[in-house]
Amino acid sequence: QVRLVESGGGLVQPGGSLRLSCAASGSIFSINAMGRYRQAAGKERELVAAITSGGSTAYADSVKGRFTISRGNAKNAVYLQMNSLKPEDTAVYYCNAKARTRWGLPVYDYWGQGTQVTVSS
Numbered sequence: 001q002v003r004l005v006e007s008g009g010g011l012v013q014p015g016g017s018l019r020l021s022c023a024a025s026g027s028i029f030s031i032n033a034m035g036r037y038r039q040a041a042g043k044e045r046e047l048v049a050a051i052t053s054g055g056s057t058a059y060a061d062s063v064k065g066r067f068t069i070s071r072g073n074a075k076n077a078v079y080l081q082m083n084s085l086k087p088e089d090t091a092v093y094y095c096n097a098k099a100r101t102r103w104g105l106p107v108y109d110y111w112g113q114g115t116q117v118t119v120s121s
Helices: none
Strands: 002-007 010-012 018-026 030-039 046-052 057-059 067-071 077-082 091-100 108-111 115-119
Touching: 002 091, 002 108, 018 030, 018 091, 018 115, 030 067, 030 077, 046 067, 046 077, 057 067
Parallel strands: 010 115
Antiparallel strands: 002 018, 018 077, 030 046, 030 091, 046 057, 067 077, 091 108, 091 115
């Protein structure tokens, strides 16, 4: 079992910054990628940013140039630095890990509990 523990989030004014953290623990054989998704009220969950084990990154067009995803030294942690936040960034942000718990098993998606980010004046 893979456990994802999230921290960060909260209320920030437009133009402000927040940093989200996520650490994976448990029975982990390998992590292919980690990332952040978000789900706003009444909308589907969408990818915000992701980083692979090789360091490649991907971003939603709406956050390019404002958000930066990075990994911890142990590579089982991921950080999302969010700058120039806008009201439309308001959502619940979920940590995701694509991981194997044992050699030969498929890669599964694991999710954190989610953290609320609210951008409002």
